Amino acid sequence: MKKQILKIVKIGGKLIENEESLSAFLHDFSQLEGPKILVHGGGKMATELSDRLGFKTNMVDGRRITDADAMDVITMVYAGLINKKIVAKLQGIKSNAVGLCGADGKSIISKKRVIKEIDFGFVGDVEVINTKFISSLLENDIIPVFSAISCSNEGELFNTNADSVAAEIAIAFSENYQTELFFCFEKNGVLKDPLDDASVIDLLDTRTYQNLLNKKIISEGMLPKLHNCFHALEHAVSEVYLGGPNLLQKGAQHTKIIK
Numbered sequence: 001m002k003k004q005i006l007k008i009v010k011i012g013g014k015l016i017e018n019e020e021s022l023s024a025f026l027h028d029f030s031q032l033e034g035p036k037i038l039v040h041g042g043g044k045m046a047t048e049l050s051d052r053l054g055f056k057t058n059m060v061d062g063r064r065i066t067d068a069d070a071m072d073v074i075t076m077v078y079a080g081l082i083n084k085k086i087v088a089k090l091q092g093i094k095s096n097a098v099g100l101c102g103a104d105g106k107s108i109i110s111k112k113r114v115i116k117e118i119d120f121g122f123v124g125d126v127e128v129i130n131t132k133f134i135s136s137l138l139e140n141d142i143i144p145v146f147s148a149i150s151c152s153n154e155g156e157l158f159n160t161n162a163d164s165v166a167a168e169i170a171i172a173f174s175e176n177y178q179t180e181l182f183f184c185f186e187k188n189g190v191l192k193d194p195l196d197d198a199s200v201i202d203l204l205d206t207r208t209y210q211n212l213l214n215k216k217i218i219s220e221g222m223l224p225k226l227h228n229c230f231h232a233l234e235h236a237v238s239e240v241y242l243g244g245p246n247l248l249q250k251g252a253q254h255t256k257i258i259k
């Protein structure tokens with residue numbers, strides 16, 4: 001039997017800040033047919049608030065070193081301000097949504113990220129997605145809206161890269177759905193030349209990806225993003241796209257990730 005399509009859409013932090021572009025994006029998102037899940041970042045806003053509070057931000061390979069102060073800031077910014085704003089805007093355009101972090105309904109369980117030479121602090125890698133709980137929302141036509149915060153089995157909140165959250169949700173649902181994963185960010189796709197916004201690569205396969213990595217053409221937040229794209233394809237996600245704020249519109253320029 002053919003599986004139903006489930007769309008998982010991730011919106012990056014730089015697109016969230018502008019009210020107009022956020023509203024336009026949410027309008028496109030609400031028009032998508034069938035079950036859908038939204039995951040949002042917010043890294044830029046968290047960094048700005050940290051600056052205002054006098055806390056230094058330290059990113060390593062696109063991931064935030066998250067000490068106790070940073071964890072407080074990101075909980076307020078991701079699970080609070082941004083998440084509630086998005087859910088309210090969706091309600092305003094008659095799309096029923098519920099805002100979640102991984103602790104809610106035990107929806108995203110993670111374990112502290114352990115990398116020998118780097119202590120990331122309160123950063124978690126996803127271990128379990130509670131598809132049963134999330135499905136109960138989808139079955140009731142409620143759109144789950146996830147922030148980039150997960151929860152350990154011991155009840156600790158962890159910061160988890162939003163691209164990883166989206167990819168892990170897509171992977172977990174691939175058993176029961178045909179999953180399509182969309183990453184919306186500042187650029188119209190992966191650039192062959194990071195300084196030339198017109199150099200979007202239409203189709204990106206593993207070989208070209210390795211080539212770009214070797215030449216250091218992929219950097220910062222693009223590192224976890226593309227790692228997650230290929231990780232998702234390797235784990236039964238059907239289709240993966242990267243593009244700009246208009247990605248969900250028909251005919252929008254994008255990069256399609258292929259094996």
Ligand SMILES: Nc1ncnc2c1ncn2[C@@H]1O[C@H](COP(=O)(O)OP(=O)(O)O)[C@@H](O)[C@H]1O
Nearest residue numbers: 012013014185186190191194217218219221222
């Ligand atoms: N080859 C590349 N193609 C596109 N963007 C790149 C590339 N290399 C680095 N980048 C940078 O990575 C950014 C995307 O990562 P990030 O800011 O973490 O995304 P998000 O908006 O999803 O949080 C782009 O806006 C761009 O500045």
Ligand SMILES: CC(=O)N[C@@H](CCC(=O)OP(=O)(O)O)C(=O)O
Nearest residue numbers: 013041042043063064148161162
């Ligand atoms: C561990 C880690 O790095 N978490 C990310 C989560 C937010 C995020 O991914 O936001 P964008 O999608 O807007 O970059 C962070 O705190 O920046």
